[in-house]
Amino acid sequence: MSQEQNRPKPIKYNSATEMPYCDLSQATMEWNQTGTWRYLRPSYVERTPSCQAACPTSNDIEKWIKLFEKGEIEAAWGAATIENPFPAIMGRVCFHPCMDGCNRGELGGSVNINMLERALGDAVGEKLPVATPFFEKSGKSVAIIGSGPAGLACAYHLTRLGHKVTVFEREKKAGGMLRYGIPAYRLSKDVLDREIERLSRMGVEFKLDSGVRDATKMQELKQDYNAVFVAIGAQKSRPLGIPDEKTTGVMSGLDFLRSFETGRKHNIGNRVLVIGGGNTAVDAARTAKRLGAEVTILYRRSRAEMPASEEEIQAAEDEGVRIEMLIAPKRVIVKSGHAAGLECQRMELGEPDESGRRRPVPVEGSEITFESTTILSAIGEQIETNIIPSSLRFDNGALVTKSCGQTEWNSVFAGGDIIEQPRTVVDALCAGKKSSIAIDCLLHGDNLDKVLDKIQIGDTEYVSMARYLQHRTGNSPILSTNSETELLNEIVRFEDLNAAYFTKSSPNESPTLPVKDRLNGKSFEEVHTSPSEELRNDELSRCFHCGRCTECDNCFIYCPDVAIAKKQSGFDIDLYYCKGCGVCSFECPRAAMKMSEEPTEL
Amino acid sequence: MSKKEVLMGNHATSYGVQLARTQVIAAYPITPQTQIVEELSEICARGDLDAKFIKVESEHSAMAATIAASKAGARAFTATSSQGLALMHELLFWAAYGRCPIVLCNVNRAMAPGWSIWSDQTDSLAQRDTGWIQIYCETNQEVLDNMIMAFKLAETVNLPVMVVYDAFILSHTYEPVEIPDISEVDKFLPPFKPKYKLDPSAPYTFDPLCTPDNYMEFRHIMEEAHEGTKKAYLDVAKDFSKRFKRKYGILELIDAEDADILLVTSGSMTSTTRVAVQQLRKQGEKVGICKLRMFRPFPTEALKDAIGNLNGGHRIEKIAVLDRNISHGGGGIWSKEIKGALFGMSTAPKVFSYHLGLGGRDITPDTIKEAYEHVKNNDQPKETVWIGLKR
Numbered sequence: 006m007s008q009e010q011n012r013p014k015p016i017k018y019n020s021a022t023e024m025p026y027c028d029l030s031q032a033t034m035e036w037n038q039t040g041t042w043r044y045l046r047p048s049y050v051e052r053t054p055s056c057q058a059a060c061p062t063s064n065d066i067e068k069w070i071k072l073f074e075k076g077e078i079e080a081a082w083g084a085a086t087i088e089n090p091f092p093a094i095m096g097r098v099c100f101h102p103c104m105d106g107c108n109r110g111e112l113g114g115s116v117n118i119n120m121l122e123r124a125l126g127d128a129v130g131e132k133l134p135v136a137t138p139f140f141e142k143s144g145k146s147v148a149i150i151g152s153g154p155a156g157l158a159c160a161y162h163l164t165r166l167g168h169k170v171t172v173f174e175r176e177k178k179a180g181g182m183l184r185y186g187i188p189a190y191r192l193s194k195d196v197l198d199r200e201i202e203r204l205s206r207m208g209v210e211f212k213l214d215s216g217v218r219d220a221t222k223m224q225e226l227k228q229d230y231n232a233v234f235v236a237i238g239a240q241k242s243r244p245l246g247i248p249d250e251k252t253t254g255v256m257s258g259l260d261f262l263r264s265f266e267t268g269r270k271h272n273i274g275n276r277v278l279v280i281g282g283g284n285t286a287v288d289a290a291r292t293a294k295r296l297g298a299e300v301t302i303l304y305r306r307s308r309a310e311m312p313a314s315e316e317e318i319q320a321a322e323d324e325g326v327r328i329e330m331l332i333a334p335k336r337v338i339v340k341s342g343h344a345a346g347l348e349c350q351r352m353e354l355g356e357p358d359e360s361g362r363r364r365p366v367p368v369e370g371s372e373i374t375f376e377s378t379t380i381l382s383a384i385g386e387q388i389e390t391n392i393i394p395s396s397l398r399f400d401n402g403a404l405v406t407k408s409c410g411q412t413e414w415n416s417v418f419a420g421g422d423i424i425e426q427p428r429t430v431v432d433a434l435c436a437g438k439k440s441s442i443a444i445d446c447l448l449h450g451d452n453l454d455k456v457l458d459k460i461q462i463g464d465t466e467y468v469s470m471a472r473y474l475q476h477r478t479g480n481s482p483i484l485s486t487n488s489e490t491e492l493l494n495e496i497v498r499f500e501d502l503n504a505a506y507f508t509k510s511s512p513n514e515s516p517t518l519p520v521k522d523r524l525n526g527k528s529f530e531e532v533h534t535s536p537s538e539e540l541r542n543d544e545l546s547r548c549f550h551c552g553r554c555t556e557c558d559n560c561f562i563y564c565p566d567v568a569i570a571k572k573q574s575g576f577d578i579d580l581y582y583c584k585g586c587g588v589c590s591f592e593c594p595r596a597a598m599k600m601s602e603e604p605t606e607l
Numbered sequence: 608m609s610k611k612e613v614l615m616g617n618h619a620t621s622y623g624v625q626l627a628r629t630q631v632i633a634a635y636p637i638t639p640q641t642q643i644v645e646e647l648s649e650i651c652a653r654g655d656l657d658a659k660f661i662k663v664e665s666e667h668s669a670m671a672a673t674i675a676a677s678k679a680g681a682r683a684f685t686a687t688s689s690q691g692l693a694l695m696h697e698l699l700f701w702a703a704y705g706r707c708p709i710v711l712c713n714v715n716r717a718m719a720p721g722w723s724i725w726s727d728q729t730d731s732l733a734q735r736d737t738g739w740i741q742i743y744c745e746t747n748q749e750v751l752d753n754m755i756m757a758f759k760l761a762e763t764v765n766l767p768v769m770v771v772y773d774a775f776i777l778s779h780t781y782e783p784v785e786i787p788d789i790s791e792v793d794k795f796l797p798p799f800k801p802k803y804k805l806d807p808s809a810p811y812t813f814d815p816l817c818t819p820d821n822y823m824e825f826r827h828i829m830e831e832a833h834e835g836t837k838k839a840y841l842d843v844a845k846d847f848s849k850r851f852k853r854k855y856g857i858l859e860l861i862d863a864e865d866a867d868i869l870l871v872t873s874g875s876m877t878s879t880t881r882v883a884v885q886q887l888r889k890q891g892e893k894v895g896i897c898k899l900r901m902f903r904p905f906p907t908e909a910l911k912d913a914i915g916n917l918n919g920g921h922r923i924e925k926i927a928v929l930d931r932n933i934s935h936g937g938g939g940i941w942s943k944e945i946k947g948a949l950f951g952m953s954t955a956p957k958v959f960s961y962h963l964g965l966g967g968r969d970i971t972p973d974t975i976k977e978a979y980e981h982v983k984n985n986d987q988p989k990e991t992v993w994i995g996l997k998r
Contacts, residue, residue, distance in 0.1 A: 015818055015820070017820070018820075018821060018824065021824040021827055021828055024821065024824055024825070024828065025802075025803065026706055026765055026802075026828055026829075026832070027704075027705055027706035027765070027803065027813075027814075027825075028704070028705070028813075028814050028815065028817050028825055029803055029811040029812060029813050029814070029815070030811050030812035030813075030815050031811075034812045034815050034816070037815060037816045039816075
């Protein structure tokens with residue numbers, strides 16, 4: 006109202022002789038409040054970047070890239086670790102589905118987010134203080150069985166949510182598959198130790214060498230703790246199911262990999278056969294290669310069906326691992342009580358099976374033999390079911406759970422490879438986080454389903470811790486810096502961007518140790534190395550910042566009514582003058598504005 | 608020192624614009640105008656003219672850029688033709704009502720469809736109500752001279768000027784043209800210094816919302832400027848003739864002193880009519896020419912004076928208006944304007960109207976003579992007569 010009263014009036018001329026010869030202002034034009042013409046109004050929004058929607062941990066990659074680019078490394082690390090506890094680890098081992106989602110892929114190639122995440126983790130390195138809890142101590146305690154990525158993630162998030170966490174681990178060191186399954190040339194043990202040490206310093210209690218060995222122990226934990234999270238993974242190698250597979254000289258790829266961490270040494274000889282096409286097979290093959298053996302992977306389907314990551318397969322081939330496709334083992338050839346080779350059969354691809362991949366069918370009379378000093382089997386891992394109480398059901402080899410890993414026993418949750426989900430580190434982190442939120446809801450008496458509606462990213466099943474914190478507290482440390490900015494769950498696709506503002510550019514490849522260096526004395530040094538600052542910054546600058554304002558000033562520059570003003574941070578839209586033409590929103594390169602219908606005044 | 612060269616009409620325009628030290632040129636190519644801006648772009652590229660040459664994506668943008676340049680205090684020029692001029696239509700009002708002294712060269716070309724690149728005045732005459740001054744040229748010398756005078760006139764009265772001539776007949780045809788020395792032109796045409804211009808240190812909102820309380824006054828102020836334009840043109844022309852020894856008026860009378868019938872012409876058809884009149888006079892016909900140079904503002908008083916006061920009261924009986932244009936449903940545009948101007952004048956001649964040369968059809972001395980025969984042999988004008996129509 007006061008605005009109305011103070012509104013200036015148009016200048017009044019008594020005679021045409023007082024007027025200028027053309028129509029131009031001789032006093033303020035502020036009386037001409039063109040905002041009354043408007044039927045659409047612009048506003049600033051934050052939409053969900055497509056990379057975030059493609060990441061099982063819902064990592065707000067755009068947010069930390071922006072901070073990282075400004076050189077605010079600790080703030081960037083803080084933003085990244087809201088969702089993902091371990092940038093340094095994930096920047097090494099993640100198969101980076103975010104990069105498949107990245108809209109930059111349409112214009113030269115996805116941003117090398119994986120390399121940047123590693124750079125972020127390494128830039129912080131040893132020096133960073135631990136992530137601080139968001140809440141006061143709740144007085145509730147949670148037991149976690151298993152210290153693999155699912156267990157660690159759940160422990161991390163529950164600690165930040167204010168709960169006391171104890172992790173039970175049967176091995177002598179924490180880390181699970183991160184330590185015993187992933188070779189050091191992909192993830193150095195120093196980095197892993199450092200990240201786990203950070204959790205200890207946050208207050209997570211690790212009970213090592215004290216696994217839960219039977220169902221009774223699990224029931225005790227259920228009594229002693231407010232909640233339990235079971236994340237024992239899938240640690241047992243699937244048997245080959247062929248004669249003489251128990252002979253000396255045949256071992257599981259997983260045991261072989263684990264032996265490096267436990268200190269056991271195997272004499273594998275100079276001719277190693279690896280059976281299988283998954284990541285364990287490729288890891289075992291590359292490890293054997295580093296020990297000097299001649300290595301051949303035998304896989305029963307074709308390369309297109311190999312479940313291992315394409316990058317890993319390529320690296321194995323670069324290092325001289327041979328891959329024989331469409332070969333299935335038939336029996337172990339035994340000489341003097343030791344496996345001396347493998348009799349195999351050639352296969353051809355038939356009709357697609359239930360996994361959608363073409364089923365291998367034996368070719369009659371195509372037997373072929375391979376000599377070996379060691380045979381490593383890696384055709385998949387199974388769950389050790391003996392610690393799970395029999396009242397909890399398994400289906401198709403996975404523990405049956407409800408939403409967010411909740412089992413039939415309401416205070417017992419499960420996640421990671423033990424449940425039905427993709428067996429990757431990032432999916433394990435996702436499961437750990439989802440269960441931590443479900444447990445937090447349980448301990449607060451909150452309705453999980455209603456909460457999930459608010460925290461799920463786009464149409465995915467992934468959840469955002471940032472949005473959960475916003476639900477719990479009304480604000481969030483990571484979401485918009487501007488309280489007027491509306492947060493939208495809509496995912497930004499390439500066609501939502503104004504691509505005219507972006508130029509094509511190729512991604513920077515992650516720096517890689519030359520192949521010859523990988524196979525000499527430095528065998529177990531990491532294959533990938535941290536990027537230089539220059540390389541990193543160039544890659545950071547390739548981010549489109551989909552759905553997020555970067556203060557590029559386009560809205561400010563293009564507004565024909567000068568109705569957009571720059572603030573110290575962000576912009577103000579003067580609705581007294583905005584005509585709602587939409588130029589600002591159209592010229593926004595990154596879909597960080599929206600036009601909405603003018604509210605009807607009553 | 609001036610020099611004489613054989614120039615096509617379009618290049619006469621280019622050199623006129625160069626001599627006027629135009630500061631901003633924004634144009635979009637269209638036949639038959641293209642060579643004007645081609646030559647200007649080369650003149651600018653050579654550094655012979657210190658102008659900002661703006662490449663645009665349409666005539667609409669060309670006019671918009673020119674308006675903005677003029678508001679910023681720059682002497683601005685554009686050129687177009689036919690459909691291009693039509694595309695500028697909305698912005699022609701912005702230029703005129705915004706009182707921007709822009710000069711636009713329009714090479715007359717027929718409106719499509721039928722798709723045509725040939726001469727016809729309908730394109731420019733159809734813009735008569737946009738508030739622009741319009742000047743029609745007979746020769747390439749007139750083109751160059753009027754281009755220079757146009758800037759001076761525009762800046763004197765704060766109105767935009769359209770200098771118009773026929774496609775191909777002038778635009779692409781070479782004639783001897785005297786090119787004045789730029790130092791002389793500089794004395795004739797001082798730098799552009801507008802009273803109001805875009806200046807951050809003395810800010811104005813240009814062309815803002817104007818309430819009904821003031822709008823009519825702005826129209827009246829502008830109408831007075833148009834009225835003043837007729838005298839202003841004569842003053843400019845007088846100054847020009849003093850310096851460059853070539854005379855120009857709002858209209859010109861040729862062989863009119865003892866004439867019973869006047870042929871009223873505009874543009875290049877005047878030259879053809881001169882030949883026809885020479886031939887007719889040899890046969891003893893009392894015929895003359897009234898050549899109109901200015902269409903807007905319309906020279907009503909000058910026309911009345913010319914037709915009413917010949918040779919101390921000699922009365923013209925009939926005039927034949929030759930229209931290379933058509934306002935469908937209304938007839939020839941010059942003709943209508945002339946009838947309106949003469950209406951109520953007791954000594955007014957009978958006005959006969961003729962369509963000829965539409966869409967670039969050749970106007971020959973015989974075409975003119977056919978019109979003359981018609982006007983001579985009819986007592987009363989009826990409907991517009993189409994000369995050379997294949998019935």
